[in-house]
Amino acid sequence: MSDTPSDIEREIEEARERLAGTIDQLLYRSHPKTIVGREVAQVKAYYVDAATGEPRTDNILKTVGGVVGVIAFFVAVRAITRTR
Numbered sequence: 198m199s200d201t202p203s204d205i206e207r208e209i210e211e212a213r214e215r216l217a218g219t220i221d222q223l224l225y226r227s228h229p230k231t232i233v234g235r236e237v238a239q240v241k242a243y244y245v246d247a248a249t250g251e252p253r254t255d256n257i258l259k260t261v262g263g264v265v266g267v268i269a270f271f272v273a274v275r276a277i278t279r280t281r
Contacts, residue, residue: 200208225231243256 244253244260245251246253
């Protein structure tokens with residue numbers, strides 16, 4: 198082995214710096230604000246075309262249809278349970 202003590206110390210310091218950078222990245226990625234920001238960006242990307250900035254009406258209509266369907270279901274169930 199031709200590693201001198203100074204070479205080993207330098208390698209250890211480089212490894213510490215890499216680990217510190219990795220820990221900083223993990224802390225940033227796991228921070229609640231970062232997570233919320235990522236999720237908001239995903240939702241926006243689903244409803245707005247990033248290339249043109251135009252709304253994606255097909256996805257918007259699917260969501261509205263689903264919401265209206267769920268509301269209609271609950272209204273119907275409530276109406277049926279009231280008549281009994």
